[in-house]
Amino acid sequence: MIAENLKNLRKRIEQTCQKCGRRSEDVQLVAVSKTFPVEAIQEAVGAGHIDFGENYVQELQEKRQVLAMHPLHWHFIGHLQSNKAKYIAEYIHLIHSVDDISLGKEISKRAERFGRVQDVLVEVHTTDEATKYGVPPKKTIALLKELSQLQCLRVCGLMTMGPFSDDPNDSRQSFRQLVELKREIVSEGVENVHMQHLSMGMTHDFEVAIEEGSTIVRIGTAIFGRRVKNVN
């Protein structure tokens, strides 16, 4: 079932890329496995998938331990509390959700102890919805400048979430705002900051995200099914 879902999803990604003249190699798929058991991840691994996204440190740690024999790329996509950065610093492939300087400093400090430079994305809050997470667009460049000073942190792009809505077109505005912000950052030329990735698009709106220029889509439901515990 999961292998089948992945196959269908990859086909939809390819078709969307084709439709808008992009190369499907330029869109990475992160399979969001939060709340799903190790067996589900194993099924996806069996189908050749290696990039997985998790939102909770403890859950990630447990799964990683069981799956240690597989060379997987773990992505941290949820809100990361500063005091938990140390648990994942040794191995986390990409942290999508850096939204303040104190978290950035802690990640850099912990990465340094393992002799790593940690790749991160800056999470931007692009909707009107009340949420504690994500830096406002107007404050993003200032944050990037601060983050760029950190020794063991490398900013590789931006991440955002569209609004909670059934209509994927409602996300378009958010995604365009992220693209526009990237353009501003590139033209301003913030040193040591790379804008190679835009992480945007989930099960309900990834096609719109790809049309708007997403390079990483984070998809759970379309691969693993509906979450019983519906947490974000």
Ligand SMILES: *Cc1c(COP(=O)(O)O)cnc(C)c1O
């Ligand atoms: C849960 C989650 C996803 C995946 O959502 P689906 O709708 O199941 O595809 C993507 N990004 C973040 C940040 C999430 O928390």
